[in-house]
Amino acid sequence: MIYLKRIRIHLTRTFQEQQKPPQNENFEEPYQLLMQPPAGCTMMLRRDPPHLPTNLCLNEQEAIISRLYDRLSQCMFDFVATNQIPLPLDPRERLIQRPSDCDWIEWVHLLKQLAIKGRIPAHVLHHDEINQLFAVLESPLQLGRIAQSKVPRDDRTILQMVFAGIQVARLLQDSMGVDYLDMLYTGIENVCREKRALSESRS
Known part of the structure; x- marks a missing residue:
């Protein structure tokens, strides 16, 4: 039984801390x-x-x-299950039995915690890129926060999100995930191209 409640509390605190304005710092050393x-x-x-x-x-x-x-939640679930990475137990929380038991943000936080505790061996990642794990996992999250503004984003931002997801699946050595997201990426490109052509034909 995973620490889902604690993860959600931590994520809430982290979000609140990120909203605090940075404090002004005075340079004491020489500058230009x-x-x-x-x-x-x-x-x-x-x-x-x-x-x-x-x-x-x-x-x-x-x-x-x-x-x-x-799809990324599925990638995470398959990665942890395939490599038999031990998850912490908490008798107060439910067992993780399917990918949807954690949302993507919770999966990211969980995997980062496991990496910090040394429970993810480098050899289970693509090219042993354990040092890239945090950056690769964070990229779709950062772009996702941009997309949460309820304002339509340009096509390239959406494509960047999917491309960042492809990098996650690649790092986790999930070929099926890479194929799925690559098809999603190509499909988005085609839809955008068709809509653009239709708009140009009407103008």
């Missing part, structure tokens, strides 16, 4: 300031960024993210 660019260049740098193609509506994006996280 770089020369500012010309005024015209500064104005160009600060202008509104160009519009990036956004062909997927919010519902479509949320459906894609849901499929992505469901």
